[in-house]
């Protein structure tokens with residue numbers, strides 16, 4: 001008798017952050033390994049993509065929700081927070097306002113998401129060295145203040161994109177499947193594997 005393989009764990013990962021920070025591009029980079037060049041098409045409401053990752057020989061299915069950053073779709077995204085297992089909160093290192101808004105996003109997350117949601121802060125577009133206005137240290141400081149793991153990414157070059165999603169997948173897998181004698185997975189330590197982009201900054 002042929003046994004059916006167990007269904008892979010399904011985990012809901014939601015991408016949030018201001019409009020234009022690169023949520024859709026980050027997802028497309030992760031899913032298809034490509035960069036969406038050309039004109040900026042803002043997400044309307046919410047969009048979904050699935051990807052199955054192999055984490056320590058276990059299949060982990062991520063259902064990734066790409067939300068609209070625009071204010072007018074906020075009530076749509078609010079409805080999804082409750083069912084999210086993980087949140088990737090993005091800002092754009094070339095856009096100071098998107099960074100300044102992170103605190104407001106964290107307040108919103110606190111209000112709508114589950115208390116034990118896995119959260120990670122990402123500073124995106126680090127390939128744009130010339131236009132960078134948010135220093136790496138600023139991101140690190142804010143993340144530390146809130147006790148949130150932090151990475152800098154580029155959807156354009158692909159820097160740390162797989163690493164960010166793998167980190168989330170590992171954390172979710174370890175939470176749902178505690179094997180005896182397995183050492184505890186430490187997301188805060190894992191993000192240190194990140195590759196550093198250029199730290200230089202326009203003053």
Ligand SMILES: Nc1nc2c(ncn2[C@@H]2O[C@H](COP(=O)(O)OP(=O)(O)OP(=O)(O)O)[C@@H](O)[C@H]2O)c(=O)[nH]1
Pocket residue numbers: 017018019020021022023024025026036037038039040041042043044067068069070124125126127128153154155156157
């Ligand atoms: N240089 C650079 N540009 C990027 C990067 N990621 C996204 N962009 C550009 O930023 C713009 C916005 O990207 P999107 O991914 O559509 O932004 P979004 O966060 O999904 O925006 P909303 O759907 O409105 O919430 C596009 O013009 C992208 O080409 C990146 O890593 N580097």
